[in-house]
Amino acid sequence: MDAQVSIIVPLYNERESLEPLIKGIFQACLPLGLPCEIIAVDDGSTDGSLEVLKSLRSRDPRLRIISFRRNFGKSDALDAGFRAAQGELIFTMDADLQDDPKEIPRFVAKLNEGWDLVSGWKRRRHDPISKTLPSKLFNAVTSRVSGVRLHDFNCGFKCYRREVTQALRVYGELHRFLPAIAHLIGFRVTEMEVEHHARPFGRSKYGARRFISGLLDLMTVVVTTRYIKKPLHFFGAPGLCFGFAGALINLWLTWQKLVFGQGLSNRPLLFLGILLMIVGLQLVSLGLIGEMISRSQKEPEYQVRERLG
Numbered sequence: 001m002d003a004q005v006s007i008i009v010p011l012y013n014e015r016e017s018l019e020p021l022i023k024g025i026f027q028a029c030l031p032l033g034l035p036c037e038i039i040a041v042d043d044g045s046t047d048g049s050l051e052v053l054k055s056l057r058s059r060d061p062r063l064r065i066i067s068f069r070r071n072f073g074k075s076d077a078l079d080a081g082f083r084a085a086q087g088e089l090i091f092t093m094d095a096d097l098q099d100d101p102k103e104i105p106r107f108v109a110k111l112n113e114g115w116d117l118v119s120g121w122k123r124r125r126h127d128p129i130s131k132t133l134p135s136k137l138f139n140a141v142t143s144r145v146s147g148v149r150l151h152d153f154n155c156g157f158k159c160y161r162r163e164v165t166q167a168l169r170v171y172g173e174l175h176r177f178l179p180a181i182a183h184l185i186g187f188r189v190t191e192m193e194v195e196h197h198a199r200p201f202g203r204s205k206y207g208a209r210r211f212i213s214g215l216l217d218l219m220t221v222v223v224t225t226r227y228i229k230k231p232l233h234f235f236g237a238p239g240l241c242f243g244f245a246g247a248l249i250n251l252w253l254t255w256q257k258l259v260f261g262q263g264l265s266n267r268p269l270l271f272l273g274i275l276l277m278i279v280g281l282q283l284v285s286l287g288l289i290g291e292m293i294s295r296s297q298k299e300p301e302y303q304v305r306e307r308l309g
Helices: 015-032 049-059 074-084 101-111 129-146 162-167 174-184 209-226 231-260 268-295
Strands: 005-011 036-042 063-067 089-092 117-121 158-161 189-193
Touching: 005 015, 005 074, 015 036, 015 049, 015 101, 036 049, 036 074, 049 063, 063 074, 074 089, 074 174, 089 101, 089 162, 101 117, 101 158, 101 189, 117 174, 129 174, 129 209, 158 162, 158 174, 174 189, 174 209, 231 268
Parallel strands: 005 036, 005 089, 036 063, 117 189
Antiparallel strands: 089 158, 117 158
């Protein structure tokens, strides 16, 4: 029987955590009464994690394994898991035992309230301030820019309906923004407070630089969701502002020349006005070129919730 619940676990060098994690997930799925599978995506581990997974699979074939040739990153691991998952309900969770599998039935209950994606919220975190403080800033900026009000975008513990994962394309570092991407293409997203445990083995594989790259990735999310079909709105607005400001400057200088006879050859403001007009024209032109390219694409970007008749 095909699984109705899929739990995707991306991992990198988590040998010690795997056996208690897999056991805990299967136990947590029992109250659901639904066929389940675990898809462990080994992201190029070098500590023997793959051997542990193979040993666990020999005891329970519901554990499926995807092993990368090298470390490609969490986004690629999640994308591989999404493509392989058979379930109608799809979970993602980290392999470091900080996420508690006992929360799985609560996620399902929350999803059944009418949501398409339920994201975990680690309200009480067992992490050092070097991680929690930048994370709060990152979450605040992402929430503001994307328009979806969540406290914890980067929590790996999430539950999706299958149609959400089929609509998502995860690459680069976009795994941090999956709730924002889902919201921006029309899915119903909410969050649920989850219990967070201290890491019992090893240390975090993610450094502080991820917060800098995360802000750049946020720009990618906004541009490729809100403006992918209307690039003129993205480039045209600042282009018009620059052009208008440059035109005002040059009109004011022309008025001073005509009325007061002031020379323009030694006025740096003249060059600023000309520069602003040129930049404005270039941005508007870039937006128009983007419009022509986007209109040549035949694939629709909208998402259909249901069809009747």
